[in-house]
Amino acid sequence: MSGLSRWLADQRAARISGGLERRLVVREETMIDLAGNDYLGLATDPGVIEGAIRAAREYGVGAGASRLVTGNLAIHEQLQAELAEFTKRPAALAFSTGYHANLGAVTALADADTLIVSDAHVHASLVDACRLARGRVEIVGHNDVDAVRVALAHRSEPRALVVVESIYSVLGDAAPLAELAALCVAHDATLLVDEAHAIGVAGEGGRGLAYDIDLAEPERLVVTATMSKALGAQGGVVLADSAVIEHLINTARAFIFDTGLAPPAAGAARAALETLSARPELVTRVRSHAAALAEACGVEPPAGAVLSVPITSPEAAVRARDKLAWEGLRVGCFRPPSVPDRVSRLRITARAALADSDVEHACRILPTIVSEGA
Numbered sequence: 001m002s003g004l005s006r007w008l009a010d011q012r013a014a015r016i017s018g019g020l021e022r023r024l025v026v027r028e029e030t031m032i033d034l035a036g037n038d039y040l041g042l043a044t045d046p047g048v049i050e051g052a053i054r055a056a057r058e059y060g061v062g063a064g065a066s067r068l069v070t071g072n073l074a075i076h077e078q079l080q081a082e083l084a085e086f087t088k089r090p091a092a093l094a095f096s097t098g099y100h101a102n103l104g105a106v107t108a109l110a111d112a113d114t115l116i117v118s119d120a121h122v123h124a125s126l127v128d129a130c131r132l133a134r135g136r137v138e139i140v141g142h143n144d145v146d147a148v149r150v151a152l153a154h155r156s157e158p159r160a161l162v163v164v165e166s167i168y169s170v171l172g173d174a175a176p177l178a179e180l181a182a183l184c185v186a187h188d189a190t191l192l193v194d195e196a197h198a199i200g201v202a203g204e205g206g207r208g209l210a211y212d213i214d215l216a217e218p219e220r221l222v223v224t225a226t227m228s229k230a231l232g233a234q235g236g237v238v239l240a241d242s243a244v245i246e247h248l249i250n251t252a253r254a255f256i257f258d259t260g261l262a263p264p265a266a267g268a269a270r271a272a273l274e275t276l277s278a279r280p281e282l283v284t285r286v287r288s289h290a291a292a293l294a295e296a297c298g299v300e301p302p303a304g305a306v307l308s309v310p311i312t313s314p315e316a317a318v319r320a321r322d323k324l325a326w327e328g329l330r331v332g333c334f335r336p337p338s339v340p341d342r343v344s345r346l347r348i349t350a351r352a353a354l355a356d357s358d359v360e361h362a363c364r365i366l367p368t369i370v371s372e373g374a
């Protein structure tokens with residue numbers, strides 16, 4: 001047996017004994033999905049599908065090269081202009097995923113002379129981005145504005161980048177963006193806000209929570225987002241001042257050395273944006289489902305579509321998830337070590353496409369099972 005085989009077997013045994021083995025399960029359409037991120041149901045919207053087909057016919061199914069070689073297509077430029085207009089940001093740069101957008105933005109903006117101040121609960125893509133960047137990283141407690149202030153005030157680096165999510169992917173709560181933006185102005189820092197779980201769900205017409213931040217120096221705010229959640233498609237974007245975008249085109253390795261966003265994904269995202277602008281009632285619907293589910297679980301209404309329901313132990317969380325599955329409800333289950341605060345929780349998402357009867361069924365079942373794990 002090779003050293004690698006022995007090591008793989010040991011790793012697997014440790015995962016199994018800790019109850020932490022991950023398995024790929026094919027999605028069953030018979031279940032009520034309270035775990036996915038297709039918040040507005042646009043992944044299967046006929047107009048969005050048509051947008052993908054049109055783009056495939058016009059441009060092919062792949063971009064064929066990095067955008068800096070021959071993979072930059074008119075549809076990328078159109079999508080970027082529309083995303084920038086929708087979110088009221090000066091310029092945009094599309095990446096092949098939201099993960100790439102975060103890797104590209106943070107690594108390109110944080111050199112060895114930049115302090116990165118990161119919230120403890122940011123998404124793995126931002127954690128990896130901080131690890132890859134050349135700057136020193138300070139991790140601060142979740143939504144701890146004072147800790148951010150102290151980190152910025154006592155730094156020796158000339159530049160600083162504060163990294164947060166506007167709505168946290170697992171906790172479902174909102175960042176204090178106005179306070180953080182004010183701190184960044186006071187301490188000459190840049191604020192990077194990942195709007196992955198806010199675009200399409202929160203802010204005016206689903207334009208996100210950074211939409212309302214109006215800074216005198218627009219380069220202070222860098223927004224990242226994904227087209228793979230509420231927009232139902234695939235791809236990432238950085239929305240920022242044009243000087244920042246120009247810097248990313250020249251230095252973001254996750255952009256330079258990656259094949260351009262696939263045209264059908266770009267076409268789908270364009271159609272999704274159009275649908276979102278034309279049907280703001282989708283945003284109202286997902287938020288009203290989220291409020292109903294929150295009440296059933298006995299938690300505060302969330303900032304977007306993600307509900308975090310704390311459960312007493314990892315075992316109880318798994319039990320609750322499995323009982324809900326028996327009732328036809330698929331929910332997410334997060335346990336240490338993938339939750340930095342070590343609190344096991346169910347992650348429940350609201351989706352506009354859920355029928356009222358499905359939400360009513362979920363609201364009947366959730367209170368008992370959640371209270372058993374509370």
Ligand SMILES: Cc1ncc(COP(=O)(O)O)c(C=O)c1O
Pocket residue numbers: 097098099100102123125165169194196197226227228234235236
């Ligand atoms: C907060 C956050 N940022 C970024 C990403 C990555 O986006 P994508 O799935 O488009 O790579 C995710 C996806 O789960 C996320 O939750």
